Amino acid sequence: MSVQQRRERERAERHRLIVDAARELAESEGWGAVTTRRLSERVACSQPVLYSHFTGKEAIVTAVAADGIGELTVALRTARTGAACPAEALTALAVTYLAFARAHPALYEAMFVRRTSLEFATENSPEVLKAAFAEFLHTVGPLTGGRDPATLAELVWSALHGLATLDGTDRLRPDLAEDRLELLVDAVVSGGV
Amino acid sequence: MSVQQRRERERAERHRLIVDAARELAESEGWGAVTTRRLSERVACSQPVLYSHFTGKEAIVTAVAADGIGELTVALRTARTGAACPAEALTALAVTYLAFARAHPALYEAMFVRRTSLEFATENSPEVLKAAFAEFLHTVGPLTGGRDPATLAELVWSALHGLATLDGTDRLRPDLAEDRLELLVDAVVSGGV
DNA sequence: ACGAGAACGCTAGCACCGCTAGACAAGAGA
């Protein structure tokens, strides 16, 4: 069994290598630069090998997206749990979310802009997605004031997503970034009183 | 001069034809199906002709986006001015915006998701962009309650954009769509009191 | 009326894309 185990481990390593290469290439040159030829070159194998790991290019993007969502979840949890009160927790979550999107634009694009095969917002959603959304639920929970938590969480997420994407494509005034964030937090908090 | 005028008119007609063909193709089969070969086929000319009208494919997408933003502006103005009070105007604007995005997903993508050469949120922005943003400004104006109108307008737009895109890519619960909208309007209105 | 020249659109082709068929080599088990 030692041989087979080694094979599996090497396969897993290469799997990891492909996903990381795709992510790095996307982060440095955009998803347009992520081609199967360049990927296979970076992983030091031929193109068909990629297709023995993934059904196609979209599946690779999906793998990158899942990784990113896991990392975002960790960042959001750290920010949220370090706050002194619910309103501060919401601010910390929002700041962290927007900072993540700004720091990793291509990763963010894979996570929430490009179409992937990740199933969102259903019972069958992958755990990593449920965990990410749970961060929003936990954050808005104390601030609902009679409003439905799931709806409020989706609204907050949507607002942050809109801010992140419009700002990331230079469609908003950069000088108002902080004010927009403050206004958002205030609107959510005051609406729950 | 009649000849030259006829030439210019025919050129303008073909320009219009290209933009319309791109839009129709995108709406029916997505932007992935919009290729220069298929476009030139629809317009009954060769590929190089496209490049005598536009610098490249991105310029065609930009032209489609500008058209769409103009149409959205008209729809928003109609909705806003037909409302009885500021809060109702905001609701009407939001409903109309989301309905537009849902009815024309590819057009919306060109307008606010894909990178185009349209310059947003600056003094040099095209008039069509200023007019669109003015609809948001006019709508939130009576609801600011001391808040900065431009910041609030950008926030409302961002929230609607987030809702439109996340909903349009099946990342939100469809059954909560109406509740999200109601919550958004309430948060904006109550935050201004 | 006619030839020169410009304006314009065409064919053909470049380098690249995602993806796959089929040849080939290396290793496991009898």
Add this chain to the structure above:
DNA sequence: TCTCTTGTCTAGCGGTGCTAGCGTTCTCGT
């Protein structure tokens, strides 16, 4: 040692955005 499985490679398909260079057509001065 021979066979067979497993895995990878080369080569290629039909497509992409875009362009060089040729040919036609049409305008205008003589």
